Every structure is written in structure tokens, then in C-alpha cells.
Amino acid sequence: MSVRLYVGNLPQTFDAKELEALFSSVGEGVRFKAVNDRETGACRGFGFANVEDLAQAEAVIAQLNGKDFGGSTLRIEISEQRRDTRPAAGADRRPGSAPTAARKSVNKVVHADAVGEGAPDPRWAGELAKLKNLLANQKAAV
Numbered sequence: 224m225s226v227r228l229y230v231g232n233l234p235q236t237f238d239a240k241e242l243e244a245l246f247s248s249v250g251e252g253v254r255f256k257a258v259n260d261r262e263t264g265a266c267r268g269f270g271f272a273n274v275e276d277l278a279q280a281e282a283v284i285a286q287l288n289g290k291d292f293g294g295s296t297l298r299i300e301i302s303e304q305r306r307d308t309r310p311a312a313g314a315d316r317r318p319g320s321a322p323t324a325a326r327k328s329v330n331k332v333v334h335a336d337a338v339g340e341g342a343p344d345p346r347w348a349g350e351l352a353k354l355k356n357l358l359a360n361q362k363a364a365v
Contacts, residue, residue, distance in 0.1 A: 226280040227302040230255065231269040234293035245292065246272060249283045271302060 246253035257270035274280045288299040
């Protein structure tokens with residue numbers, strides 16, 4: 224069973240061969256892939272390494288976590304399971320499309336024009352609080 228490791232705090236520019244040599248000093252079979260920005264192609268400062276088993280993963284963490292690499296201190300830990308927040312394949316992601324069933328069930332009032340009796344208008348509550356504070360500070364001692 225392979226184990227996936229998170230490798231963080233990578234420098235913006237680094238030599239992949241140097242990093243591979245660093246991983247191979249711990250053991251063979253470590254595969255690394257940096258995460259790059261889609262627009263610029265530059266490294267986003269992290270990546271993932273796959274190792275053969277948990278014992279090798281713990282050895283990589285013990286030897287390389289906190290080690291200096293290209294002026295940055297590496298952060299290596301076992302990667303958490305990916306939380307896929309993207310919509311399922313074939314789902315309609317266009318703006319203005321109908322909300323999903325989970326979103327429809329939420330009855331949340333974001334804005335109300337009708338203001339309750341004696342309550343400040345929620346659109347101006349912050350400004351009202353500031354004015355009250357200013358007036359309280361301007362009272363002259365008699």
C-alpha cells in the first residue's frame with residue numbers, strides 16, 4: 224500500500240533533481256510531484272510524494288521534516304484524504320443555473336427590507352454604532 228506525503232514550504236524555484244536526490248538519500252522508490260500554478264507554471268510552494276509503505280513514510284518524515292532546502296525549511300507530513308469539493312462529473316456549473324437540493328433546503332434571510340419595531344436598520348447598524356461611540360466621547364464634563 225503506497226502512502227502519500229505532503230511536502231510543503233518549497234521554494235518558488237528549485238531544482239527537481241536536487242529534491243529527488245534528497246528523497247533518494249532516505250530510500251528508493253520515492254516519487255514526487257510539485258503542484259504548479261495553472262497560469263504562471265511556477266511552483267505553488269508544495270507538492271506530494273508517494274512512498275511504498277508506512278515505515279518508509281515515517282523514515283522520510285523523520286529525516287527530512289524541518290530540513291533546510293533552497294533556503295526554506297521543509298514541512299513533510301502524511302497527507303490527509305482529499306476532500307473533493309468540485310461538483311460531480313456532468314453537473315451544471317454555469318452561473319445562474321438552478322441551485323442544488325442541499326442549497327434549497329437552507330432557509331436563510333440575507334436581507335430584509337422590513338425593519339423590526341425599535342431595532343436599527345441592519346444595513347446601517349455598524350455606522351450607527353460608530354456614531355453613538357463618537358457622541359459618547361464628545362460629551363463635555365459639567
